[in-house]
Amino acid sequence: MMRCPHCKHSSHTRSSRYLSDDTKETYYQCQNIFCSCTFKAIERVVRVISGPSISPSANRRPVKTSSLN
Numbered sequence: 001m002m003r004c005p006h007c008k009h010s011s012h013t014r015s016s017r018y019l020s021d022d023t024k025e026t027y028y029q030c031q032n033i034f035c036s037c038t039f040k041a042i043e044r045v046v047r048v049i050s051g052p053s054i055s056p057s058a059n060r061r062p063v064k065t066s067s068l069n
């Protein structure tokens with residue numbers, strides 16, 4: 001949710017897409033029926049406060065092998 005830049009009411013997300021791994025573009029529509037402003041915003045990760053506790057490779061599922069051979 002982001003406040004409308006014109007009337008300051010809350011808005012709904014209409015659609016979004018990732019521009020890169022850390023940047024997202026979102027289209028919003030104001031919930032105020034007298035405004036209904038549609039606007040676009042860019043959201044970006046600016047700093048990782050605490051890194052992951054496991055490495056990305058540890059998050060993968062083990063490959064199952066069949067025991068019926």
Ligand SMILES: [Zn+2]
Pocket residue numbers: 004005006007008009030031032035036037
């Ligand atoms: Zn508005």
